[in-house]
Amino acid sequence: MPMDAREIETLIRESLPDAKVVIRDLAGDGDHFAAEVVSESFRGKSRVQQHQLVYEALKGNMGGALHALALQTSVPD
Amino acid sequence: MSDIQAWIDNEVKSNEIVLFMKGTPTFPQCGFSGQVVQILDYLDVPYKGVNVLENDDLRQGIKDYSNWPTIPQLYVKGEFVGGCDIIREMFQNQELQELLGSSKTVA
Numbered sequence: 001m002p003m004d005a006r007e008i009e010t011l012i013r014e015s016l017p018d019a020k021v022v023i024r025d026l027a028g029d030g031d032h033f034a035a036e037v038v039s040e041s042f043r044g045k046s047r048v049q050q051h052q053l054v055y056e057a058l059k060g061n062m063g064g065a066l067h068a069l070a071l072q073t074s075v076p077d
Numbered sequence: 078m079s080d081i082q083a084w085i086d087n088e089v090k091s092n093e094i095v096l097f098m099k100g101t102p103t104f105p106q107c108g109f110s111g112q113v114v115q116i117l118d119y120l121d122v123p124y125k126g127v128n129v130l131e132n133d134d135l136r137q138g139i140k141d142y143s144n145w146p147t148i149p150q151l152y153v154k155g156e157f158v159g160g161c162d163i164i165r166e167m168f169q170n171q172e173l174q175e176l177l178g179s180s181k182t183v184a
Contacts, residue, residue, distance in 0.1 A: 047163050048145070055146050063146035068109070071162050 002030025003066050008058065015057035016041055026070070034070040043075045081138035089142075089152045094124035094177065097139045098149040102126040109161035110149040116168050120179040153177065 005023040012021050012035070019039040026032040035054070042050040050073035055062045062069060078086070088095055096113060100106030102124075105114050117124050129136040129148055140146055143157045151158045153176055158164065167173035169183060 047166070048157060048159055051159070051163065052144060060146075063140070072166070 003033075003061060004030055005033065008033060008035065008066070008069070011059060011061070012037060012054060012057045016053065020076075026068075031066070032068040033066070034072075036072045036074075038074050038076055040076060042073050047073065079138070081132075081134045082142055085135070085138055085142045088125070088127060090155050092125045092152075093154060094122060095127060095152045096124055096149055097127045097129050097135075097152075099128070099130050101128050106130060107148070109147070112161050113149045113151060113164050116164060116173070120168075120174060120177055120181050122177045122179050 005025055008023050009021045012019055016037070016039045018041070019037050022036040024034040026034055037054055039053075041053060045053070051071050054071060054073065058066065058069075085097075094117070096102075096110075096117065098105060098107070098110035098113065100110055102114050102118070105111035114126070127135075129139055136148070139148070139150055143150055145157065145160060147160050150160055151164055158173075158176070159167070164173060167176070171183065173179075174181060
């Protein structure tokens with residue numbers, strides 16, 4: 001069951017309440033999204049760790065229902 | 078450590094640069110794997126490609142090994158560097174070139 005942008009945003013916000021989240025649907029098929037996530041909880045973490053936080057927030061959907069999520073993470077300025 | 082984890086661990090530790098991917102460097106079978114292959118080929122660095130499509134235990138095992146849900150996965154000097162997004166980002170800001178000791182700059 002593909003996901004939609006709102007579901008992804010909601011899941012990310014549940015784990016990262018302060019996050020600023022921008023989701024773009026790349027293909028309109030519920031399977032290929034790009035997401036930019038800005039959150040204080042990324043501060044001091046490597047890129048891999050930052051992305052893992054987002055993947056954990058997506059509760060196992062990543063690589064399953066959600067085939068592709070081009071992810072960009074950063075800390076607030 | 079299960080057999081597959083031990084096998085993965087050995088591949089990661091005995092190759093300077095190893096890319097767990099879908100398909101092979103000459104025939105990538107997924108856009109994301111293909112993008113990382115393109116970057117590595119452009120940087121002209123020797124690397125080993127491991128095709129996770131050949132073995133389901135490997136395909137799942139590599140995700141458990143790094144706690145990373147997707148393929149491809151690049152390892153350099155025994156360390157997990159990232160998937161397609163991170164490799165592309167590091168390539169664009171020259172971080173990957175430094176890590177791999179390649180002198181090629183972004184075109």
